Ligand SMILES: CC(=O)N[C@H]1[C@@H](OP(=O)(O)OP(=O)(O)OC[C@H]2O[C@@H](n3ccc(=O)[nH]c3=O)[C@H](O)[C@@H]2O)O[C@H](CO)[C@@H](O)[C@@H]1O
């Protein structure tokens with residue numbers, strides 16, 4: 231990539247991948263059709279649609295909306311393993327399909343390779359609601375004649391475990407209390423969505439959720455929250471490349487940890503209801519961050535901050551506390567000339583200007599996006615291979631950046647080729 235100078239313009243942010251995917255799973259609970267608005271056409275949504283089809287749902291795209299209907303839910307199909315390997319959120323069908331069918335077969339999930347990512351907290355919570363659990367050959371079978379409310383203490387505020395237990399509890403008999411629940415905005419959005427379907431949930435956005443089971447839930451039309459990680463990525467891109475970028479359809483409060491760090495880095499940030507403007511002149515100053523559960527700095531933006539610190543003035547310390555193996559992007563940044571030392575769960579990064587463009591490989595979704603950001607200001611051409619991993623979570627990241635003035639395009643694959651797509655910046 232040849233540095234193309236500052237970014238300028240406006241971008242409309244999509245609905246959040248990590249809100250849409252649990253909402254798709256929750257649609258299995260509804261007696262009628264569910265319509266989700268402003269859903270990005272990303273790989274994870276397509277793969278999740280395939281997973282839902284294995285449980286008897288029909289899933290259709292209608293423009294920017296997704297229509298899901300499950301008249302006759304079923305407990306899983308042969309193909310589920312293949313689709314589940316593609317994404318973590320596939321495991322979120324466990325709670326709702328169990329609640330609706332009384333038994334479910336789910337495959338151990340895939341998703342970003344950023345740690346061991348067990349599902350013990352999901353299974354422990356579902357067992358406490360009365361499910362019997364059997365795990366064999368990568369398939370988990372859950373059975374419960376009836377689910378009964380319980381008080382569940384999570385050892386860790388896991389996003390996915392909170393979501394799975396919540397989706398089972400809404401149809402369980404009696405009251406469920408989830409203590410030490412995750413408080414991420416996407417969990418709150420799921421609870422809000424379930425409420426519009428007729429669920430009884432108290433404590434939205436708090437670390438104790440109280441659920442009173444109901445007999446049945448309705449279909450609804452719903453617009454998921456905007457994607458704070460897509461917005462954060464473009465905010466950090468502006469801090470890296472400089473410029474003046476306005477993000478529309480955002481919830482600025484969801485971005486406050488990012489805003490605070492980018493202000494430290496030298497960006498001027500103007501928040502309006504529903505929009506956010508980032509103005510940046512010159513090179514960013516390095517910042518320290520510690521990725522942790524909400525309301526801490528989001529782990530999904532940790533790699534992007536590594537890219538910013540790699541080109542910043544000074545030295546920043548980036549600490550990851552959520553996933554034990556979420557630093558594989560550092561090896562690729564090193565190939566571009568970054569100065570990085572990894573000490574246990576912290577990366578000490580001293581800014582280098584300019585980085586040097588070369589061929590690198592996206593190690594995972596956000597790690598891939600981080601390499602794109604580094605490529606925006608690296609000298610010469612940067613090619614990011616494995617861009618299909620970036621497509622899991624962004625609908626055309628390169629198109630958004632190109633619209634803002636970056637010199638970036640997607641390498642066309644030879645016809646009929648089914649391999650890695652590269653994103654080229656020159
Ligand atoms: C589809 C989706 O929404 N993905 C998000 C979700 O992932 P995900 O739901 O997988 O994240 P969790 O909050 O569950 O995981 C956090 C930590 O808890 C551990 N853990 C989790 C469950 C369990 O049963 N046992 C266990 O030990 C994990 O290994 C990890 O170290 O939240 C993460 C943390 O904000 C984000 O990075 C992901 O983008």
Ligand SMILES: C=C(OP(=O)(O)O)C(=O)O
Pocket residue numbers: 248317318319340341342343344530595596623
């Ligand atoms: C880690 C992520 O996704 P997943 O949990 O689906 O792997 C992510 O969105 O950054």
